Amino acid sequence: EDIVVRGAIIKANLATIVLTGVPNHPGVAATIFAEVSKHNILVDDIIQNFYDSGRMANVGFSTDHAQLGEAVEVCSRLSAEGGFGPVEVDDEVCKVSVVGIGMRTHTGVAAKLFNALAKARVNIHSISTSEIVISCIVRRDESHRALRAIHDAFELDEPPENEQ
Amino acid sequence: EDIVVRGAIIKANLATIVLTGVPNHPGVAATIFAEVSKHNILVDDIIQNFYDSGRMANVGFSTDHAQLGEAVEVCSRLSAEGGFGPVEVDDEVCKVSVVGIGMRTHTGVAAKLFNALAKARVNIHSISTSEIVISCIVRRDESHRALRAIHDAFELDEPPENEQ
Ligand SMILES: C[C@@H](O)[C@H](N)C(=O)O
Ligand SMILES: C[C@@H](O)[C@H](N)C(=O)O
Numbered sequence: 001e002d003i004v005v006r007g008a009i010i011k012a013n014l015a016t017i018v019l020t021g022v023p024n025h026p027g028v029a030a031t032i033f034a035e036v037s038k039h040n041i042l043v044d045d046i047i048q049n050f051y052d053s054g055r056m057a058n059v060g061f062s063t064d065h066a067q068l069g070e071a072v073e074v075c076s077r078l079s080a081e082g083g084f085g086p087v088e089v090d091d092e093v094c095k096v097s098v099v100g101i102g103m104r105t106h107t108g109v110a111a112k113l114f115n116a117l118a119k120a121r122v123n124i125h126s127i128s129t130s131e132i133v134i135s136c137i138v139r140r141d142e143s144h145r146a147l148r149a150i151h152d153a154f155e156l157d158e159p160p161e162n163e164q
Numbered sequence: 165e166d167i168v169v170r171g172a173i174i175k176a177n178l179a180t181i182v183l184t185g186v187p188n189h190p191g192v193a194a195t196i197f198a199e200v201s202k203h204n205i206l207v208d209d210i211i212q213n214f215y216d217s218g219r220m221a222n223v224g225f226s227t228d229h230a231q232l233g234e235a236v237e238v239c240s241r242l243s244a245e246g247g248f249g250p251v252e253v254d255d256e257v258c259k260v261s262v263v264g265i266g267m268r269t270h271t272g273v274a275a276k277l278f279n280a281l282a283k284a285r286v287n288i289h290s291i292s293t294s295e296i297v298i299s300c301i302v303r304r305d306e307s308h309r310a311l312r313a314i315h316d317a318f319e320l321d322e323p324p325e326n327e328q
Contacts, residue, residue: 042268
Protein backbone atom coordinates (compact mmCIF):
# COMPACT_ATOMS: atom_id res chain seq x y z
CA GLU A 1 0.00 0.00 0.00
CA ASP A 2 1.99 3.04 -1.14
CA ILE A 3 1.74 5.86 1.36
CA VAL A 4 1.80 9.16 -0.51
CA VAL A 5 1.67 11.72 2.31
CA ARG A 6 4.38 10.91 4.81
CA GLY A 7 4.11 13.70 7.36
CA ALA A 8 3.03 17.19 8.27
CA ILE A 9 5.14 20.04 9.58
CA ILE A 10 4.43 23.47 10.95
CA LYS A 11 6.60 26.57 10.75
CA ALA A 12 5.49 29.21 13.21
CA ASN A 13 6.09 32.94 13.73
CA LEU A 14 5.80 33.96 10.13
CA ALA A 15 4.29 36.98 8.41
CA THR A 16 3.48 37.39 4.72
CA ILE A 17 3.78 40.46 2.51
CA VAL A 18 2.28 40.70 -0.96
CA LEU A 19 3.37 43.48 -3.31
CA THR A 20 0.32 43.91 -5.54
CA GLY A 21 0.02 45.72 -8.83
CA VAL A 22 3.61 44.98 -9.80
CA PRO A 23 4.31 45.65 -13.51
CA ASN A 24 5.00 42.28 -15.10
CA HIS A 25 8.17 42.92 -17.10
CA PRO A 26 11.81 41.83 -16.72
CA GLY A 27 13.89 43.22 -13.88
CA VAL A 28 11.23 43.88 -11.29
CA ALA A 29 11.63 40.71 -9.21
CA ALA A 30 15.39 41.31 -9.28
CA THR A 31 14.92 44.84 -7.92
CA ILE A 32 12.54 43.73 -5.18
CA PHE A 33 14.65 40.88 -3.86
CA ALA A 34 17.97 42.70 -4.15
CA GLU A 35 16.49 45.32 -1.85
CA VAL A 36 14.97 42.77 0.54
CA SER A 37 18.26 40.90 0.67
CA LYS A 38 20.21 44.12 1.25
CA HIS A 39 18.21 44.69 4.43
CA ASN A 40 18.93 41.15 5.61
CA ILE A 41 15.25 40.33 5.61
CA LEU A 42 14.80 36.57 5.78
CA VAL A 43 12.74 35.17 2.94
CA ASP A 44 10.97 31.88 3.63
CA ASP A 45 8.90 31.24 0.49
CA ILE A 46 8.29 33.44 -2.56
CA ILE A 47 4.93 33.24 -4.34
CA GLN A 48 4.12 35.16 -7.50
CA ASN A 49 1.05 35.04 -9.75
CA PHE A 50 0.18 37.18 -12.77
CA TYR A 51 -3.15 38.81 -13.68
CA ASP A 52 -4.71 41.56 -15.83
CA SER A 53 -3.95 39.64 -19.05
CA GLY A 54 -0.36 39.18 -17.94
CA ARG A 55 0.31 42.90 -17.49
CA MET A 56 0.43 42.74 -13.69
CA ALA A 57 1.81 40.49 -10.96
CA ASN A 58 1.35 39.96 -7.23
CA VAL A 59 4.69 39.15 -5.63
CA GLY A 60 4.40 37.63 -2.16
CA PHE A 61 6.92 36.34 0.32
CA SER A 62 6.86 35.15 3.89
CA THR A 63 9.34 36.33 6.46
CA ASP A 64 10.07 36.04 10.13
CA HIS A 65 7.37 37.80 12.14
CA ALA A 66 10.07 39.74 13.98
CA GLN A 67 11.15 41.32 10.69
CA LEU A 68 7.69 42.33 9.50
CA GLY A 69 8.05 45.99 10.42
CA GLU A 70 11.23 46.46 8.45
CA ALA A 71 9.93 44.36 5.55
CA VAL A 72 6.83 46.57 5.29
CA GLU A 73 9.04 49.70 5.22
CA VAL A 74 11.23 48.28 2.47
CA CYS A 75 8.25 47.11 0.41
CA SER A 76 6.34 50.36 0.83
CA ARG A 77 9.35 52.24 -0.49
CA LEU A 78 9.69 49.84 -3.42
CA SER A 79 6.01 50.25 -4.16
CA ALA A 80 6.21 54.03 -4.13
CA GLU A 81 9.33 54.09 -6.32
CA GLY A 82 8.02 51.49 -8.75
CA GLY A 83 4.44 52.69 -8.95
CA PHE A 84 3.09 49.39 -7.60
CA GLY A 85 -0.30 48.92 -5.96
CA PRO A 86 -0.99 48.43 -2.24
CA VAL A 87 1.34 46.40 -0.03
CA GLU A 88 -0.75 43.63 1.58
CA VAL A 89 0.23 42.31 4.99
CA ASP A 90 -0.61 39.03 6.70
CA ASP A 91 0.41 39.28 10.34
CA GLU A 92 0.80 36.35 12.78
CA VAL A 93 0.61 33.37 10.49
CA CYS A 94 2.07 29.89 10.34
CA LYS A 95 2.93 27.61 7.46
CA VAL A 96 1.49 24.09 7.61
CA SER A 97 2.95 21.67 5.09
CA VAL A 98 2.33 18.10 4.04
CA VAL A 99 5.39 16.23 2.95
CA GLY A 100 5.17 13.25 0.65
CA ILE A 101 6.22 11.56 -2.54
CA GLY A 102 4.49 11.40 -5.91
CA MET A 103 1.89 13.88 -4.72
CA ARG A 104 1.48 15.39 -8.19
CA THR A 105 0.56 12.18 -9.94
CA HIS A 106 -1.89 11.48 -7.14
CA THR A 107 -4.08 14.40 -8.18
CA GLY A 108 -6.41 13.97 -5.25
CA VAL A 109 -3.88 14.86 -2.56
CA ALA A 110 -4.12 18.64 -2.80
CA ALA A 111 -7.93 18.47 -2.94
CA LYS A 112 -7.93 16.18 0.13
CA LEU A 113 -5.67 18.55 2.05
CA PHE A 114 -7.77 21.61 1.20
CA ASN A 115 -10.95 19.71 2.06
CA ALA A 116 -9.56 18.72 5.48
CA LEU A 117 -8.76 22.37 6.21
CA ALA A 118 -12.15 23.52 4.91
CA LYS A 119 -13.99 21.05 7.18
CA ALA A 120 -11.99 22.44 10.11
CA ARG A 121 -13.00 25.96 9.02
CA VAL A 122 -9.37 26.92 8.52
CA ASN A 123 -8.87 29.66 5.93
CA ILE A 124 -5.98 29.17 3.51
CA HIS A 125 -4.22 32.48 2.89
CA SER A 126 -1.44 31.36 0.55
CA ILE A 127 -0.48 28.14 -1.18
CA SER A 128 2.90 27.08 -2.48
CA THR A 129 3.92 23.63 -3.73
CA SER A 130 6.86 21.63 -4.98
CA GLU A 131 7.44 18.00 -5.94
CA ILE A 132 7.45 16.87 -2.33
CA VAL A 133 5.69 19.57 -0.30
CA ILE A 134 2.30 21.28 -0.30
CA SER A 135 2.39 24.35 1.98
CA CYS A 136 -0.49 26.48 3.22
CA ILE A 137 -0.20 29.75 5.14
CA VAL A 138 -2.92 29.98 7.79
CA ARG A 139 -3.67 32.18 10.80
CA ARG A 140 -1.55 31.40 13.82
CA ASP A 141 -4.65 30.83 15.96
CA GLU A 142 -5.98 28.30 13.42
CA SER A 143 -2.70 26.45 12.92
CA HIS A 144 -3.15 23.78 15.56
CA ARG A 145 -6.64 23.01 14.30
CA ALA A 146 -5.12 22.81 10.81
CA LEU A 147 -2.42 20.37 11.90
CA ARG A 148 -4.97 18.21 13.73
CA ALA A 149 -7.20 18.12 10.62
CA ILE A 150 -4.25 17.11 8.44
CA HIS A 151 -3.19 14.37 10.83
CA ASP A 152 -6.72 12.98 10.86
CA ALA A 153 -7.28 13.19 7.11
CA PHE A 154 -4.00 11.50 6.22
CA GLU A 155 -3.89 9.17 9.25
CA LEU A 156 -0.48 10.42 10.23
CA ASP A 157 -0.65 9.43 13.88
CA GLU A 158 -0.60 5.74 13.12
CA PRO A 159 2.73 4.00 12.67
CA PRO A 160 3.38 2.64 9.16
CA GLU A 161 2.26 -0.98 8.80
CA ASN A 162 5.79 -2.30 8.57
CA GLU A 163 6.58 -0.93 12.03
CA GLN A 164 3.84 -2.87 13.86
CA GLU B 165 33.60 26.27 -0.27
CA ASP B 166 29.95 25.35 0.18
CA ILE B 167 28.09 25.26 -3.10
CA VAL B 168 24.52 26.42 -2.51
CA VAL B 169 22.94 26.05 -5.96
CA ARG B 170 23.59 22.55 -7.24
CA GLY B 171 21.76 22.46 -10.55
CA ALA B 172 19.06 23.79 -12.83
CA ILE B 173 16.19 21.91 -14.40
CA ILE B 174 13.57 22.73 -16.98
CA LYS B 175 10.06 21.33 -17.26
CA ALA B 176 8.56 22.00 -20.69
CA ASN B 177 5.08 21.94 -22.24
CA LEU B 178 3.28 23.62 -19.39
CA ALA B 179 0.45 26.13 -19.25
CA THR B 180 -0.67 28.18 -16.26
CA ILE B 181 -4.17 29.20 -15.21
CA VAL B 182 -4.90 31.78 -12.54
CA LEU B 183 -8.38 32.07 -11.06
CA THR B 184 -8.53 35.71 -9.99
CA GLY B 185 -11.01 37.42 -7.69
CA VAL B 186 -11.56 34.28 -5.63
CA PRO B 187 -13.34 34.99 -2.31
CA ASN B 188 -10.81 34.28 0.44
CA HIS B 189 -12.81 32.14 2.86
CA PRO B 190 -12.69 28.45 3.84
CA GLY B 191 -13.80 25.82 1.37
CA VAL B 192 -13.01 27.54 -1.91
CA ALA B 193 -9.65 25.90 -2.62
CA ALA B 194 -11.24 22.55 -1.78
CA THR B 195 -14.03 23.17 -4.31
CA ILE B 196 -11.63 24.25 -7.04
CA PHE B 197 -9.23 21.34 -6.74
CA ALA B 198 -11.89 18.70 -6.20
CA GLU B 199 -13.32 19.77 -9.56
CA VAL B 200 -9.91 19.92 -11.26
CA SER B 201 -9.04 16.49 -9.89
CA LYS B 202 -12.43 15.07 -10.97
CA HIS B 203 -11.55 15.97 -14.58
CA ASN B 204 -8.16 14.27 -14.26
CA ILE B 205 -6.39 17.52 -14.95
CA LEU B 206 -2.73 17.20 -13.96
CA VAL B 207 -1.62 19.81 -11.47
CA ASP B 208 2.08 20.63 -11.45
CA ASP B 209 2.41 23.47 -8.94
CA ILE B 210 -0.25 25.46 -7.08
CA ILE B 211 0.39 29.13 -6.29
CA GLN B 212 -2.00 31.28 -4.28
CA ASN B 213 -1.63 34.84 -3.01
CA PHE B 214 -4.17 37.03 -1.22
CA TYR B 215 -5.00 40.72 -1.82
CA ASP B 216 -7.68 43.37 -1.21
CA SER B 217 -6.97 43.42 2.54
CA GLY B 218 -7.23 39.63 2.65
CA ARG B 219 -10.74 39.52 1.17
CA MET B 220 -9.62 38.11 -2.19
CA ALA B 221 -7.21 35.53 -3.54
CA ASN B 222 -5.60 34.62 -6.85
CA VAL B 223 -5.35 30.84 -7.15
CA GLY B 224 -2.96 29.68 -9.85
CA PHE B 225 -1.81 26.29 -11.01
CA SER B 226 0.24 24.94 -13.87
CA THR B 227 -0.85 21.98 -15.93
CA ASP B 228 0.18 20.03 -18.98
CA HIS B 229 -0.18 22.17 -22.09
CA ALA B 230 -2.24 19.40 -23.70
CA GLN B 231 -4.86 19.80 -20.96
CA LEU B 232 -5.16 23.58 -21.13
CA GLY B 233 -8.41 23.59 -23.10
CA GLU B 234 -10.22 21.39 -20.63
CA ALA B 235 -8.68 23.19 -17.64
CA VAL B 236 -9.95 26.53 -18.97
CA GLU B 237 -13.46 25.08 -19.37
CA VAL B 238 -13.47 23.72 -15.82
CA CYS B 239 -12.11 26.96 -14.36
CA SER B 240 -14.50 29.16 -16.33
CA ARG B 241 -17.41 27.16 -14.97
CA LEU B 242 -16.04 27.40 -11.42
CA SER B 243 -15.60 31.13 -11.86
CA ALA B 244 -19.15 31.60 -13.10
CA GLU B 245 -20.64 29.46 -10.32
CA GLY B 246 -18.49 31.02 -7.60
CA GLY B 247 -18.70 34.61 -8.77
CA PHE B 248 -14.91 34.82 -9.23
CA GLY B 249 -13.09 37.31 -11.44
CA PRO B 250 -11.51 36.63 -14.84
CA VAL B 251 -9.67 33.37 -15.55
CA GLU B 252 -6.13 34.26 -16.62
CA VAL B 253 -4.27 31.97 -19.00
CA ASP B 254 -0.55 31.59 -19.68
CA ASP B 255 -0.10 29.47 -22.79
CA GLU B 256 3.12 27.77 -23.92
CA VAL B 257 5.34 28.17 -20.89
CA CYS B 258 8.13 26.25 -19.19
CA LYS B 259 9.24 26.01 -15.59
CA VAL B 260 12.93 26.67 -14.94
CA SER B 261 14.12 25.72 -11.47
CA VAL B 262 17.31 26.00 -9.49
CA VAL B 263 17.92 23.19 -7.06
CA GLY B 264 20.12 23.65 -4.03
CA ILE B 265 20.55 23.46 -0.31
CA GLY B 266 20.30 26.14 2.32
CA MET B 267 19.02 28.59 -0.26
CA ARG B 268 16.84 30.41 2.28
CA THR B 269 19.61 31.28 4.68
CA HIS B 270 21.66 32.47 1.73
CA THR B 271 19.27 35.36 1.10
CA GLY B 272 21.10 36.47 -2.00
CA VAL B 273 20.28 33.39 -4.06
CA ALA B 274 16.78 34.36 -5.17
CA ALA B 275 17.95 37.90 -5.99
CA LYS B 276 20.87 36.47 -7.99
CA LEU B 277 18.56 34.17 -9.94
CA PHE B 278 16.08 36.94 -10.74
CA ASN B 279 18.96 39.24 -11.73
CA ALA B 280 20.36 36.64 -14.11
CA LEU B 281 16.97 36.31 -15.78
CA ALA B 282 16.49 40.09 -15.88
CA LYS B 283 19.88 40.57 -17.61
CA ALA B 284 18.82 38.01 -20.20
CA ARG B 285 15.55 39.94 -20.66
CA VAL B 286 13.53 36.92 -19.57
CA ASN B 287 10.18 37.81 -18.01
CA ILE B 288 9.21 35.86 -14.90
CA HIS B 289 5.49 35.03 -14.98
CA SER B 290 5.16 33.04 -11.77
CA ILE B 291 7.42 32.16 -8.85
CA SER B 292 7.14 29.26 -6.44
CA THR B 293 9.71 28.13 -3.88
CA SER B 294 10.43 25.45 -1.32
CA GLU B 295 13.37 24.60 0.92
CA ILE B 296 15.37 23.19 -1.96
CA VAL B 297 13.88 24.61 -5.16
CA ILE B 298 13.23 28.06 -6.64
CA SER B 299 10.97 27.77 -9.70
CA CYS B 300 10.11 30.40 -12.29
CA ILE B 301 7.51 30.08 -15.03
CA VAL B 302 8.74 31.73 -18.24
CA ARG B 303 7.69 31.82 -21.90
CA ARG B 304 8.62 28.70 -23.80
CA ASP B 305 10.57 30.74 -26.37
CA GLU B 306 12.60 32.37 -23.57
CA SER B 307 13.29 29.17 -21.64
CA HIS B 308 16.59 28.23 -23.25
CA ARG B 309 17.93 31.74 -22.77
CA ALA B 310 16.78 31.47 -19.15
CA LEU B 311 18.57 28.17 -18.59
CA ARG B 312 21.74 29.52 -20.20
CA ALA B 313 21.63 32.61 -17.95
CA ILE B 314 21.17 30.43 -14.86
CA HIS B 315 24.05 28.15 -15.83
CA ASP B 316 26.33 31.17 -16.32
CA ALA B 317 25.29 32.98 -13.14
CA PHE B 318 25.72 29.95 -10.92
CA GLU B 319 28.64 28.42 -12.83
CA LEU B 320 26.79 25.14 -13.23
CA ASP B 321 28.73 23.87 -16.22
CA GLU B 322 31.91 23.42 -14.25
CA PRO B 323 32.48 20.20 -12.35
CA PRO B 324 32.60 20.56 -8.54
CA GLU B 325 36.14 21.09 -7.25
CA ASN B 326 36.35 17.72 -5.63
CA GLU B 327 35.80 15.99 -8.95
CA GLN B 328 38.80 17.57 -10.72
C1 LIG C 1 6.87 40.58 -11.59
C2 LIG C 1 8.28 40.20 -11.87
O1 LIG C 1 8.52 38.86 -11.54
C3 LIG C 1 8.67 40.45 -13.33
N1 LIG C 1 7.86 39.68 -14.22
C4 LIG C 1 10.13 40.10 -13.53
O2 LIG C 1 10.48 39.33 -14.39
O3 LIG C 1 10.98 40.55 -12.84
C1 LIG D 1 -8.85 31.07 -1.68
C2 LIG D 1 -8.96 29.79 -0.92
O1 LIG D 1 -7.69 29.21 -0.73
C3 LIG D 1 -9.66 29.96 0.43
N1 LIG D 1 -8.96 30.88 1.28
C4 LIG D 1 -9.81 28.60 1.10
O2 LIG D 1 -9.41 28.43 2.21
O3 LIG D 1 -10.27 27.68 0.55
